Amino acid sequence: MFAFKLGQPPEALDAWGTPEDIGAVTLEGPVQVSGKIVFGSLETPVSGGFYAATRGRYRVVYPFHEHATLLEGELELTDETTGQTEIFGPGDSWIIAKGMPVIWHIRSALIRKSYICATVDL
Numbered sequence: 001m002f003a004f005k006l007g008q009p010p011e012a013l014d015a016w017g018t019p020e021d022i023g024a025v026t027l028e029g030p031v032q033v034s035g036k037i038v039f040g041s042l043e044t045p046v047s048g049g050f051y052a053a054t055r056g057r058y059r060v061v062y063p064f065h066e067h068a069t070l071l072e073g074e075l076e077l078t079d080e081t082t083g084q085t086e087i088f089g090p091g092d093s094w095i096i097a098k099g100m101p102v103i104w105h106i107r108s109a110l111i112r113k114s115y116i117c118a119t120v121d122l
Contacts, residue, residue: 002038002048004114006071006090011036011050019058024104029056031106039116048116057105062096064117069093073111078103 013034019026022033032054040047051068059080070088077094078085080101087107088094096102098121 004050004069004071008071010052010072010112011038013050013052019053019060022060023063024058024060027057027059027103029054031056031058045120046116046118048114050112050114052110052112053104053106055106055109057103059101059103061101062098064119065098065122066096066115066117067093068096068113068115071112071114073106073108075111075113076105076107078105 013036016022016033016035019031019033033052035051036049037047038049050071070090070092072090075088076085077088077096080103086094098119
């Protein structure tokens with residue numbers, strides 16, 4: 001079992017670089033991303049763990065299906081196909097389908113989420 005709780009001390013994350021290093025495009029700010037995979041791997045069809053990013057904006061076309069819960073910070077996500085924008089705070093969750101283009105706007109100094117993702121087509 002992996003427990004992810006609000007207010008829990010953050011898991012030590014590995015530096016992953018910039019949004020470009022994870023297949024995204026930076027739109028604003030010197031965004032830095034980090035994470036730790038605690039279930040599965042990049043090669044398995046299902047994986048999960050922690051992800052963090054610093055203030056700024058970037059665009060990503062999702063290479064997997066994702067369910068995530070924001071653990072810390074404030075985040076605005078915009079679905080580019082519909083223009084729908086949602087603002088998330090600690091405890092809020094979302095599901096994003098593989099192939100969806102999304103603008104991430106990190107509104108706080110840092111966001112941290114737990115996530116599980118699947119690369120299999122549904």
